[in-house]
Amino acid sequence: MSRGKELLRYTATRLALTPIMLWLIASMVFLLLRVAPGDPVDAVLGSRASDIARTALRARLGLDQPLLTQYLVFLKKLCQGDLGQGLISEEPVSKIISQALPATIELSLSALIISILIGFAVGFSGIARPQGKVDFWGRIYGISTYAIPPFWAAILIQLFFAVKLGWLPVGGRFPPGLIAPQVSGYLILDSFLTGNLTALQGALRHLLLPASTLGILLSGIFSRALRLNLEKTLQSDHVEAARSRGISERQVILKHALPNALLPILTILGITIASLIGGVLLIEITFSWPGIALRLQEAINQRDYPVVQGIVVVIASLVVLISLAIDLVVAAIDPRVRY
Amino acid sequence: MFNSSGVALELEGFRQRYSQSPHWILNGLDFKIKSGECVALVGPSGCGKSTLAKAILQLLPQGSPSEGGLFISGQDPRQLSQAKLRKLRGKSVGLIFQDPMTRLNPLMTVGGHLLDLLQAHNPTTTYSSRKKQAEELLERVGIHKKRFLAYPHEFSGGMRQRLGIALALALNPELVIADEPTTSLDMDVANKVMAELCSQCKEIGSALLLISHDLAMAGKWCERMAILNNGKIVEEGQSRQLLINPKSKTGKTLVNAARAREGEKTPKKSQSKTVLEVNCLRSWHPLGGMLWGAPQWVKAVNNVSFQLREGEALGVVGLSGCGKSTLCKALTGLTPIRGGEVKLENQQLLTLQSKQCQKARQSLQMVFQDPLASLNPRMTIGEAISDPLLIHKIANQKKAHEKSLELLEKVGLSPASHYQKCFPRELSGGQLQRVAIARALTLNPKVLICDESVSMLDAESQAEILVLLRNLQENLGLAILFITHDLSVATGFCHKIIVLNNGHIVEEGPGIELFNQPKASITRKLIESCPRLPQENL
Numbered sequence: 008m009s010r011g012k013e014l015l016r017y018t019a020t021r022l023a024l025t026p027i028m029l030w031l032i033a034s035m036v037f038l039l040l041r042v043a044p045g046d047p048v049d050a051v052l053g054s055r056a057s058d059i060a061r062t063a064l065r066a067r068l069g070l071d072q073p074l075l076t077q078y079l080v081f082l083k084k085l086c087q088g089d090l091g092q093g094l095i096s097e098e099p100v101s102k103i104i105s106q107a108l109p110a111t112i113e114l115s116l117s118a119l120i121i122s123i124l125i126g127f128a129v130g131f132s133g134i135a136r137p138q139g140k141v142d143f144w145g146r147i148y149g150i151s152t153y154a155i156p157p158f159w160a161a162i163l164i165q166l167f168f169a170v171k172l173g174w175l176p177v178g179g180r181f182p183p184g185l186i187a188p189q190v191s192g193y194l195i196l197d198s199f200l201t202g203n204l205t206a207l208q209g210a211l212r213h214l215l216l217p218a219s220t221l222g223i224l225l226s227g228i229f230s231r232a233l234r235l236n237l238e239k240t241l242q243s244d245h246v247e248a249a250r251s252r253g254i255s256e257r258q259v260i261l262k263h264a265l266p267n268a269l270l271p272i273l274t275i276l277g278i279t280i281a282s283l284i285g286g287v288l289l290i291e292i293t294f295s296w297p298g299i300a301l302r303l304q305e306a307i308n309q310r311d312y313p314v315v316q317g318i319v320v321v322i323a324s325l326v327v328l329i330s331l332a333i334d335l336v337v338a339a340i341d342p343r344v345r346y
Numbered sequence: 347m348f349n350s351s352g353v354a355l356e357l358e359g360f361r362q363r364y365s366q367s368p369h370w371i372l373n374g375l376d377f378k379i380k381s382g383e384c385v386a387l388v389g390p391s392g393c394g395k396s397t398l399a400k401a402i403l404q405l406l407p408q409g410s411p412s413e414g415g416l417f418i419s420g421q422d423p424r425q426l427s428q429a430k431l432r433k434l435r436g437k438s439v440g441l442i443f444q445d446p447m448t449r450l451n452p453l454m455t456v457g458g459h460l461l462d463l464l465q466a467h468n469p470t471t472t473y474s475s476r477k478k479q480a481e482e483l484l485e486r487v488g489i490h491k492k493r494f495l496a497y498p499h500e501f502s503g504g505m506r507q508r509l510g511i512a513l514a515l516a517l518n519p520e521l522v523i524a525d526e527p528t529t530s531l532d533m534d535v536a537n538k539v540m541a542e543l544c545s546q547c548k549e550i551g552s553a554l555l556l557i558s559h560d561l562a563m564a565g566k567w568c569e570r571m572a573i574l575n576n577g578k579i580v581e582e583g584q585s586r587q588l589l590i591n592p593k594s595k596t597g598k599t600l601v602n603a604a605r606a607r608e609g610e611k612t613p614k615k616s617q618s619k620t621v622l623e624v625n626c627l628r629s630w631h632p633l634g635g636m637l638w639g640a641p642q643w644v645k646a647v648n649n650v651s652f653q654l655r656e657g658e659a660l661g662v663v664g665l666s667g668c669g670k671s672t673l674c675k676a677l678t679g680l681t682p683i684r685g686g687e688v689k690l691e692n693q694q695l696l697t698l699q700s701k702q703c704q705k706a707r708q709s710l711q712m713v714f715q716d717p718l719a720s721l722n723p724r725m726t727i728g729e730a731i732s733d734p735l736l737i738h739k740i741a742n743q744k745k746a747h748e749k750s751l752e753l754l755e756k757v758g759l760s761p762a763s764h765y766q767k768c769f770p771r772e773l774s775g776g777q778l779q780r781v782a783i784a785r786a787l788t789l790n791p792k793v794l795i796c797d798e799s800v801s802m803l804d805a806e807s808q809a810e811i812l813v814l815l816r817n818l819q820e821n822l823g824l825a826i827l828f829i830t831h832d833l834s835v836a837t838g839f840c841h842k843i844i845v846l847n848n849g850h851i852v853e854e855g856p857g858i859e860l861f862n863q864p865k866a867s868i869t870r871k872l873i874e875s876c877p878r879l880p881q882e883n884l
Contacts, residue, residue, distance in 0.1 A: 244448040251403050252513060253436035254466045256428075262462060266453050342497040343452055 013345075014338055021331050025324070030082075032323040033316065037081055040312050041074060047310040051094050068094065085320065091313030093306075100317035103302060108321065109192030110180055111298035114221070114290070115283045117214055121222025122279075126229025133234045134241070145230060152227030161220045161293040168216060175216050178295035182209040217294040221287065225279060232275050236268035243267070270341055277333035281326045354521040354553035355379040355402065358415030361577075362394075362401045365409040371397045373577035374414070379553045381520060384544065386556045386564035386585065388600065389574035391775050391804045395557045398574075399525045403435055419520050437467055440514030440552070442543070444526040446506035450498035456509055457494035460484070463516055479516075487512045487542055503666065504535035511543050518550045525557045529802065532666040532831040537875035540567050559804035561604045562877035565589045573597050586880050603809035604879055607800075608834045618656040621792045621825045622677075622710070625651045627686035629669075629676040646672035648849040649686070654793060657819055659826040661836030661857065663872060664846035670829045673846070674797045677827070678712050679703070691792060708738065711786035715798040717778035721770040727754070727781050728766030734788045753784040758814060776807030780814065787818070795827045800835065812839050833872045837861055845869050 048061050048070070065071045069080060084091060090100035129149065133142035169177040181187045181194060188197035188206050195214065198207035240246060241264050249263045250256075288300035295301075299318055306314035338344045355378065362372040371394045379385050389395055400406050402416065404423050416422055419438050423431055435441075443449040450459060460480035464471070471479075481491040487508040498506055507527060514522050524543060528536035544567055547554045558564045564571060564585065571585040573596055581594040592598045629647040647669045654660050662670050675681040677688065688695040693706050714720040721730050731753055732746035741749060747766075754762035757780040770778060779799060786794055796815070800808040816839070818824055830836050836843050837857030844854040845866060853866040864870045 244443070244445065245451045247405060248441075248443055248449040249451070249462075251405055251435055251441045252463050252466070253432045253434070254462060255432060258462070258466060262454070263451050267451070270453075341453060343499050 014335070017338070018331070018335060021334070025327050025331075028327055029320060029323055033082070033085060033320050034078070036316050036319045037078055040310075040315060041077075045310045047094055047312055050310040081316070090317035090320070093314045094311045095309050100313050103314060104299065104317055104321050105192065107297060107299040107302045109194075110296060111287055111291070111300060113193050113195060114214065114217055114296060114298060115280070115287055117218035118221035118225060118283070118287075118290075119276075119280065121219055122225035123229055123276075125223060125226035127233055129226065129230035130233030130237065133230070134237050137238065142234075145234065149227040149231040149234075152224050155224065157221070157224055158289045158293055160224060161217070161290055164216060164220050165293060176213050178213075178293075180210070180213050180297055181206075182213070185209055217290050217296055220294075221283075221290050225283075228275060228279060229272065232272045233268065236271055237264060240264040240268040266340065270337060273333055273337050273340075277330050280329050352381050353378055353417070354381050354383070354419060355555065356415065356417040358417075360401075360412070360414040360416050362397060362406070362412045363410065365407060365411065371577055372401065375574075375577070375579055377572060377579055377582075379521065379555055381553055382548075382551045383570065384547070384554045384556070384568040386558060386568035386571045387574055388558055388561055388564050388571060389596070390600065390806050391559065393574045394577045395559075395574055396525055399441060399523045399555075399557055402523065403439055403441060404431060433467070436463060436519065437517045438519050438521065440517070440519040440522045442507070442510045442514045442522065442524040442527045445530050446503060446510045447498065447530075449510065450506060452498060455495050455497055456484070456489070456501065457481070459509065459513060460516060463513055467517055483512045483516050484509075487515075487546065502535075503531050504539055507531060507535075507539045508542060511539070511546060515546050515550060515552065519552055521555065522547055522552045523555045523557065526559065527556075528558075528560075528563065533833070533875040534665050534871055536563070537877075560877070561589060561600060561805055562608070562879045565880060566877040573600065589879050590881075600805055601879065603806040606809040606838075607805055607812060608838055608878060618658070618823070620653050621656050621691055622654040622827070623687070623689040624653075624677070625687040625689075627651070627673070627676060627688065628684045629672050629681055630684045631672075631681075645849045647676060650846070650849070650851055651686075652844055652851070652854075654825045654827060656792070656825055657823045658842070659815075659819065659828050659840040661840030661843035662827065662829045662846060663831060663833050663836050663843055665831065665868065665872070668846040668868075669849040670831075670846055671797060672849075674712065674795050674827075674829055677795060678710060679707060708789040709792040710795065711789060711791040711793070712795045712797060713779070713782050713786050713799045716802055717775060717782045718770055720782055721778065721785075723770055725769075726766065727759075727768050727770070727773070730770075730781065731766075731785045731788055734785065738789065740789070749788065750784070753787055754781075756787070756818070757781070757784045758810075759784070774807070775803050776810055779803060779807070779811050783811075783814065783818070787822075791824070793825045793827060795829070797829045798831070799828075801830065801832065808835070815839070831872075832876065833857070833861070833869075834876050834878060845872070 047068070048056075048064050052060055052064060062071070069077060072080070081091075090104070092099055093103055096103065129145045133145040136142060165177060168174050176182070185206060187194055187210075188201040188203050190197040190200050194210040195207065198204070198210055241260070243264075246259060246263050249259050254263070287298060288304060290296065291298045291301040292304070299322070303315065303318045305311075306318065357375045357377040360372060360375040360377075361370045363370045375398070387395055387398070397406070401410075401412060402418065402423070412424065416424065418434060421434065421438070423434055426434060454462070457477070457480050460483055461473075461476055464476045464479055468476070481494060484491055484494065489505060489508055489512070493501075498509070501509065510527070514524075522543075527543065528539055531539060540563065544554065554568070556564055556568050568585055570583070571588050572579050572582040573588070573592075573594060574580070575596040581588060581592065581597045588597060589601055592601045627647055627650045628645070630643040630645050632643060650669075650673060652660060662673060664670055672681060676683050683696060686696075690706055690709055695703060695706060698706055721727075725733070728747065728750045731750035732741075732743075735741040735746040735749060736743070750766060751762040754760070754765050759765040759777060759780055765773070765777075765781075770781070773781065782799075783794075794815075800811050803811060812835070815826060819826055828836060828840050833843070837860070840857055842854065843857045843860055844851050845860065845868060846852070847866070847868040853860060853864070853869050860869055861873060864873055
């Protein structure tokens with residue numbers, strides 16, 4: 008079987024397995040929410056509501072049905088693409104997600120770009136003079152970014168740049184006085200599309216602090232990974248062989264060492280993207296960023312079952328698709344990968 | 347472009363050491379290779395052969411001090427700027443490495459390697475002309491141009507080394523250095539690779555410096571030979587003369603070791619009880635296929651039967667891919683067995699429950715090809731030897747420690763208390779293989795499987811390890827299954843030999859009989875490709 012066909016078969020198999028994974032995740036979330044202490048009826052009506060009102064709401068939400076019936080109804084709706092309605096806001100969950108998800112994607116993507124830029128710059132400068140001063144401080148920087156708690160770093164950055172210097176806004180996603188452009192939900196992109204420069208400036212100013220904070224915290228992983236992998240690859244036999252053939256040092260690094268060193272970093276990138284959701288939550292809370300992690304936290308506090316279930320299923324789908332994309336990219340770059 | 351002096355490489359009192367070490371690895375070398383000449387540089391492991399290859403091309407770590415004269419085509423590479431040195435590498439000197447797999451970029455196609463080299467040295471040429479030249483180079487070393495887009499891992503060891511030759515010879519260098527180019531290849535492939543290398547060098551008029559520990563191979567392909575020991579050339583002369591009548595102490599030791607390794611006579615067969623009986627053994631690898639339809643198999647080992655007696659050495663020889671290593675793995679439980687019978691000390695291994703099987707397998711231990719790779723780099727030698735005892739809960743820490751001391755003495759590593767504390771990287775190849783043997787003996791096995799256990803060692807170490815194995819066999823009554831691609835080594839060491847081809851036994855008998863009257867074509871091929879040291883009367 009040719010490599011192209013092999014890759015296609017692998018992609019099809021992985022895509023066919025995706026619904027099974029999502030079903031398992033959705034079932035687990037459904038069960039965990041029911042097992043966890045607390046009652047959504049209390050969250051909606053408060054603990055002083057009358058029994059009649061409680062019973063009526065319970066019946067309206069279908070919570071009086073046996074657990075299996077509730078589960079089957081949930082699965083049936085999920086298969087139809089219906090994620091249900093929020094208990095508190097009474098809005099469709101899909102609408103809540105479609106409003107919050109672009110904010111998180113915008114923040115995560117910007118943070119990821121910043122982290123890769125900083126991480127690679129620090130990593131490269133370290134490898135240029137191994138064991139030198141830059142390398143030493145680069146390593147200290149890398150270790151510090153793992154060690155610093157994200158919320159603490161976020162508060163410090165907020166205090167310094169927003170409160171003390173007043174350069175950037177403390178929180179939020181868009182200046183309160185302005186009307187946000189409404190096209191795709193991605194404010195930077197929408198501002199470009201509508202040619203609204205004031206909106207673009209406002210959106211960028213709000214994005215800069217949370218995205219840089221998250222980006223800096225993540226950059227240590229990339230700087231360390233690049234430094235270690237590139238150093239190892241530069242000492243490998245095939246790089247020495249390339250040098251012995253008179254290939255220039257620039258080509259040795261760009262053509263022979265870097266592609267091999269980047270392979271494990273791609274896998275790290277996939278894991279980082281998947282773990283961003285957790286990292287984003289603390290940043291979203293600190294900077295009042297109206298993203299999906301913030302909505303998820305609110306929904307968990309309010310025992311808003313449909314919203315929690317919907318957000319988890321959507322996030323899980325994204326993680327599955329991203330990991331598939333990373334696997335395919337690795338397979339496309341590395342001809343040794345077999346499926 | 348060849349220089350007018352007619353000297354490709356000249357060393358005058360050349361000394362080289364590593365920056366961290368006060369000792370000179372190369373200590374006053376005087377050596378010359380004329381244009382178009384084929385010279386072999388031989389010597390024991392660690393004598394500085396490979397250091398010389400790297401020193402010539404300035405590939406040693408930065409700051410490694412050197413003294414004396416070093417001239418390549420009249421130029422001293424140490425005096426050249428980075429740009430000129432880069433031109434010298436590839437254009438004046440081509441280097442072929444030992445392990446072609448690790449020396450090729452795994453993410454780059456076969457053609458990509460050649461294009462990369464041609465672009466580096468001729469940046470003004472067009473892509474199409476470079477591609478045409480690269481295809482011609484591939485064809486020149488016997489690789490079809492259709493394989494241009496193949497990746498190194500899709501090539502066999504021999505094909506990869508052919509690519510290594512194409513890369514080294516691409517720019518018609520005046521000097522080609524081949525550093526143990528056939529060590530990782532089987533005899534037949536090695537023979538073909540060397541024939542290709544020598545004919546290509548002759549065709550373009552390049553001088554060849556063949557670095558090797560294999561005296562017979564070096565003697566077969568090079569008219570002149572130099573012996574290096576302790577960083578000095580101790581003897582130099584015509585290969586045949588030097589191999590028949592070595593003058594120096596090192597020369598005598600190396601030639602004697604090589605002759606001992608070749609073994610003139612097949613040892614006498616013992617008449618003792620059978621410890622391992624294999625009947626119609628099948629070990630097949632499944633080929634990837636659809637869920638439906640008949641499964642496809644690679645029949646790596648198919649209907650192989652043999653008996654191994656106490657104190658007997660049975661040689662298993664064959665070309666690469668004939669099923670030798672699968673046979674080892676099947677017997678040690680590392681690969682599934684699809685059918686047949688394996689009786690170890692009258693116990694049917696295949697019908698035993700996992701715990702009983704694990705216990706029974708203690709009687710069957712393995713010594714691997716690469717001793718460094720088979721030892722945990724973070725474990726001391728003492729820990730590595732004690733480990734099997736602790737894993738099987740046979741002894742406590744103290745007893746395991748004592749046992750490791752005893753075994754180290756037994757395999758000739760004395761004082762044992764010193765070696766016990768060493769890490770694998772601190773020992774030589776021969777010493778490491780002794781450690782591997784000691785580790786295999788920890789559980790008092792009845793059968794020892796040696797999978798190419800001497801092929802990575804130099805002639806002297808090979809001969810020492812073979813003597814050690816013979817002594818252990820005589821003292822402990824060990825049965826040895828000796829897997830090798832070298833028929834001459836198997837002939838001298840084993841009581842009986844089986845020749846494998848495509849997973850089948852094609853011929854069996856005492857080694858000397860196979861050598862004198864080979865019946866199977868594969869046996870004849872093995873004999874033809876097996877270089878032997880020249881005899882005085884021939």
